[in-house]
Amino acid sequence: MSSSVPIQPADGVVRLSVDCMGGDHGPSVTLPACRAFLAAHPQAELLLVGRGEALAEAKAWPRCTVVPATEVVEMDDPLEVALRRKKDSSMRVAINQLKAVDGVAAAHACVSAGNTGALMAVARYVLKTLEGIDRPAIASVMPNQRGGFTTMLDLGANVDCSAEHLLQFAVMGSALVSAVDGKAEPSVGLLNIGEEVIKGNETIKRAGELLRQAAAAGQLNFYGNVEGNDIFKGTTDLVVCDGFVGNVALKTAEGLATMMTTFIKLEFGRNLLTKLIALLALPVLQRFKNRVDHRRLNGAALLGLRGLVFKSHGSADALAFETALNRAYDAARNRLLDRVHDRIIATLQAMPAQTGEPAPGDAGDKVASAAQAA
């Protein structure tokens, strides 16, 4: 393992730093979630970051340390405020806990429900990106028809991506799925508008070429192109796309899910008879709801940084926030940071050697120079 990555938990304790003030609800949601999480994870420890008076009740909890932070990044604070003015914010202090001093950091992963843009900017500023990564990305999961989850990235951190960025997303995403879902070689799909390799714009076609090269070098389990419907079919474990497309797909899905559940409620609430039928159907409808419950999917990973940062939905309730804590815990316990680091270096080193020729254009140059730097 490279010394440039903070040491991750070996067998023992996993320590998470939690921005207790972030999100729409702050401690009224984060504290109950932390307590439930601690009860379920005897080997976990928490650093609870925020205003002392707001976290008073947690001071007596076992395996907990309150870390004071006097400021709070509000959901509508501009990036500059989060980054330059509120230097003692709970978000910033929570991320600071991941910073390695002599190779050791206070926490193994951080969870915040704060503003996504601010969280990414502060995390990037404090932690910096990993070797071989140009841009961090945001990864999250969607439910699929197989009853499992499809991981998808980037979901909005990068509006313009090169083919090399998409390759890096594929490698980081594979590391995430292997760490959190326990799949050794997750299958990777490149989001496109058709299955054939000739489909898509120039960037997508070049990304497909790079992904095939990485697969040929034994570094990726590349399935090929996938389309929007494949996310929910569960055709591949991982779907890779640029942040603009990923964000549109995610929000389109959220919008449709909201519309469909609204229509179901509307039809069952139409009159006394339909309401009675709804009462009878309640257990069935509840099981349906559980299948698509976004609270079970909460906790997006900010990948490519020198530290593990997880982002909870701002509107998360305690159950949803606990899911985000669980995901951060699994990622840290399974050494996600090492996995991302090792995979990206291995991919960069393997590709030019195994393909026998440099990749075309600046792709080759970039890959080669990054491999040299490694």
Add this chain to the structure above:
Amino acid sequence: MSSSVPIQPADGVVRLSVDCMGGDHGPSVTLPACRAFLAAHPQAELLLVGRGEALAEAKAWPRCTVVPATEVVEMDDPLEVALRRKKDSSMRVAINQLKAVDGVAAAHACVSAGNTGALMAVARYVLKTLEGIDRPAIASVMPNQRGGFTTMLDLGANVDCSAEHLLQFAVMGSALVSAVDGKAEPSVGLLNIGEEVIKGNETIKRAGELLRQAAAAGQLNFYGNVEGNDIFKGTTDLVVCDGFVGNVALKTAEGLATMMTTFIKLEFGRNLLTKLIALLALPVLQRFKNRVDHRRLNGAALLGLRGLVFKSHGSADALAFETALNRAYDAARNRLLDRVHDRIIATLQAMPAQTGEPAPGDAGDKVASAAQAA
């Protein structure tokens, strides 16, 4: 009205040409749909295009003419085959009916369930694009939470779009909504990853600028940026995006809808008790299903060509194909071709004059030169 656009129906008869052989099912779907359509539209006439023996039963129908075509473009035929080899295909012959000879065409609009790529390529080759339009686009409708429909384009014809293309899409889409849905000034949203004007990549930001200019010139009812969930909220009548993003959003929505209906069926089919509840809930579930029935949404418009071409889903049943015929009929009856032509010319002429200064960069040059050409 410019003489460069084939004459559209005044008050009287609307004549559609129908590719009866296209789609997964051919005449077994298209003929019953045509018969139902004729019964519902006493002022409509149909040109039924295909192999004589396959259309024999229709020869006796009133207000119908069978136009022979010996070949069929298969769903998996490469573009070249559709374009260069099958010159007597039902698709090609149906589109030929839109070609103006001395300003008069045999049909006012054409409907086909054939391969989208082939249909667009043949239509573009045969008909050419309208003055002021660089690229044709594909527009379709999605249901929204208000109980209405949101029109969206482009859905896959153009994988790389400039800001000027997106402006043209907005103008063409506005003409479509005004013609088919009867809204004089439909509101237009630009699909983005946030509402603020600083969001998105450079192309999107420039497109936003052009759309604001067009709105200032009184040519568009521009709402501003919208996000993926706004499609189903019904925030705007029209959502504009490039073909890559549009296609991903459309297929993501299709995939999620399929998954959710699969889950509903699965939970109601779990055991004898849930099946009994499903029987009771059947009318409610049926009304829910009707709300999101994609057959009611069938019939995408190929906009920007010198002729009205509508694309049915390849897998359409007779009800869905009839919906596509209805949409084509409404578009022709309400002179969609004139509307697109007039709006695009008016926009190009109005923008530089009304803003008082040329738009920045090549946008301004293009708009100016197109306005001169008009």
